[in-house]
Amino acid sequence: MKIExxxxxxxxxxxxxxxxxDPEQVGPCLPGCEEIEVLGPTTYKARIKVALGPIKTTFKVDVEVTEERPPEFAASVTRGEEGGKASRVSADxxxxxxxxxxxQTEVTYASDVSVVGRLGKFGLGIMKKKAKSMGEEFAAKFRVRVEGDGARAAEASA
Amino acid sequence: MSEMDVIEKQPVTLRVNGNVHELEIAPARTLLDVLRSELRLTGAKRSCNQGVCGACSVLRDGKPVRACISLAFAAEDSEITTIEGLADGNRLSRVQQAFVDAGAVQCGFCMPAMVIAATALLNENPNPGVEEIRHGLGGNICRCSGYVKVVDAILSLTEGSKS
Amino acid sequence: MRYLAPGSLKEALDILRREDDARCIAGGATLVAMMNADLVAVDVLVGLGRIAELSGITETDDEVRIGAMTRHAEIAASPVLTGALGVVRSAAGQIAHPAVRNMGTIGGSICHADPAADFPAALLAADATIEAASAEGTRQIPIGEFFEDYFETALREGEIVTAIRLPRGPAGARGHHVKFSRVDGDYATVSVSAVLVMAGATCSYARIALGSSGPVPIRVTAAEEALVGSPLDQAAIAEAARLLAEAADPVDDVRGTTEYRLMLIPRLLARALNTLKDGETASV
Structure with a gap:
């Protein structure tokens, strides 16, 4: 499924x-993100909790940044699993x-996500809508962090 | 999951084809699973396990239900009839006989449930037309796609066909 | 996992208060399928099948009350659901197949809140009220506030839906539910629920709801206003459909693309309205 x-x-x-x-800044903005661990300059691990009605699950993913052209472009590859390996997820x-x-800056993100396993049996259509609403929540939190007090607090503690 | 789950069993009483069975089973088990694995009644088939294909159909108090999405525990207060309960000894039920006579059986996998659905349909409506038969059996999928003779078999039991 | 089968509503509510991770199971059709697919894990299942007070359809002068554990097959065959309430009856008769209609219950269906299900839109068109009980007491939830998101409802922890209350609707009203699905018995790609009153050749009342067109069933007052006062001609129906489609946000999946679903809206609306306009009572 493609998200943009x-x-x-x-x-x-x-x-x-x-x-x-900066994963440490992005993590708290990500809905359901319970843990983010920086493994190296271009790799990190994240644990994200997602609920969709009766389905409640945790995604454990490894993210590798494969390309960076500051301050305009970055590409990453995500690989991981969900629900004790019940599904595998990957995303470019x-x-x-x-x-x-x-x-003023415009942020555009695009992702090609694939899910194999139990969640694959579930409608991708609704998952896509869920991803979109998580994206909106992320944008709102990120704005507050960069534009407002969140940013200053983060800088002070850095 | 690699580690063995500790499964708590609970007692359940099932009435199937006129017999009473006292069992101790894990509560998450489906009626289909218990019929097939515990009671060795393997006529109802496990196929999609999602309630879509209809191959697991049995009668609950005379009405067709999907055994694969029924918990065995939820069937405790009902009388269950499976395909094995339709014949009288070696004498087939009239629906079973009609299916044989019409040559309605191909590979046979979906047949027990087709007969169950047809039996329930005819109990409710003794003289269904072609449309009513198709709707009545709409939830039973045959991947040989051999529907025509199934409809013929059921039609042969209606008033119209006898005149 | 444990399975508990309380014999009364009070007992069931006590269990929900006592047990941390208890989940009610009504007809089981959906929940057991999800358990089979390893999508949902449950610690304590509370079977509601033995609670007699949750089943059956009763009527008073003002309303019809459908117990939450009433099965689809009984609703589809109910002689009480006439007039405006034909919308609920015809929706019930179009859910899945006979065997599933003998299992599924109206309470279970709405609590699962699947946007592709038939009851949510039909109940919105019928202006239903959802009655929910908890250990603290009973509350009434207007249908417009019940569905909150995909598979999410206003139901709180410890609450059980006990009944769906349906007002009779205006005099002379008729209701009908149409759905488009890939094959007979599938979930709706799009569905339209409509309740109408015709004063001669002019529409004097309309209440329309779209199903399978967004996270929750959709109702647009302006679309209804576009129909009222009109003879339900092509122009009025097209305008109402345009307003409804504008509010729709359908998913893109195996049952149809977003564009395809949007194209279905005017066609299904016309089909529903023409059926009702021509004076046919809702058929199942």
Missing amino acids: ESFTVQAPIDRVWEFIT STLALKALDES
């Missing part, structure tokens, strides 16, 4: 880049930033 969304952040492109490529993702003006 974009949102605008009221911050200069360099600042947005700095935040969005890209992230593109575009400066709309000095203080």
Whole structure:
């Protein structure tokens, strides 16, 4: 399934880049993200809890950043599992930033996700809608973090 | 899961084809699983296990239900009839006989459930037309796609065919 | 896993209060299928089948009350569901196949809140009220507030849906549910539930709901207003359909693409309205 969304952040492109490529900053914005562990400069692990009605599950994924062109583009590969290996997930993702003006940046992300296993039996249509609503929640939290107090608090503690 | 789960069993009483069975089973087990594995009644088939294909159909208090998506525990207060309960000794039920006479059986996998569905349909409506037969058996899939003679078999039992 | 089969509503509510991870099972058709597919794990299952007070259809002058554990087959055959409530009866008769209609219950169906199911839209068109009980008491939830998201309802932990209450609707009203599915008995690709009153050749009341067109059933007041006062001609139906499609947000999946589903909306709306306009009572 292919997902492509974009949102605008009221911050200069360099600042947005700095935040969005930092797992420690992104993790707390990700809905259901329970843990994020940085393994190296381009690899990290994440544990994300997702509920869809009666189905409640945890995704454990490894993310590897395969390409970076600051402050505009990044590509990553995600591999992982869900529900004690009941499903396998993989995704090829890209992230593109575009400066709309000095203080506004457009963030576009695209992901080609595949799910094999028990969740594959479940309708992909609804999963796609779920991913979209998680994306919207992420954008909202990310904006607050970069634009507002969240950012200052994060910087102070860094 | 690699480790063995500790399965808690609970007592259950099932009435199947006129016999009473006292069993101790794990509560998550389906009626189909218990019929086939515990009672050795293998006429109802496990196929999709999702309630879609109809191959597991049995009668609960005379009405067809899907045994694969019924919990055995939820069947405790009902009388279950499987394909094995339709014949009287070696004498086939009239629906079974009609299926044989019409040559309705191909590979046979879906047949027990087809006969169950047809029996229930005729109990409710003794003289269904072709459309009613098709709707009545709409939930029973035959992957030989041998539906025509199934409809013929059921039609042969209706008033219209006898005149 | 443990299976408990309480004999009364009170006993069931006590179990829900006592047990941390208890889940009610009604007809089982959906939950057991999900358990079989390893999608859902349950610690304690509370079978509601022995609670007599949850089953059956009763009527008063003002409303019809369907017990939550009433099976689809009984609803589809009910002589009480006439007039506006034909919308609920005709929806029930189009759910899956006979064997599934002998298992599934209306309470189980709406609690699962599958957006592709037939009852959610039909109950929205019928202006139902959902009655839910908990150890604290009983509350009434308007149908428009019951469905919250894909598979999510306003039901709180410890609550059980006890009944679906259906007002009789305006005098002379008729209701009908149409669905389009890939094969007989499948979930709807799109469904339309409609309740209408015709004053001569003019529509004087309309309540329309779309199913399988978004996370929850969709009702658009402006679309209904476009129909009221019209003779339900092509122009009025097209305008109502346009407003409904605008509010729809259907998924893209094996049952149809988003575009295809949007194209179905005007066609199914026309089919539902023409059936009702021509004075046919809802047939199953």
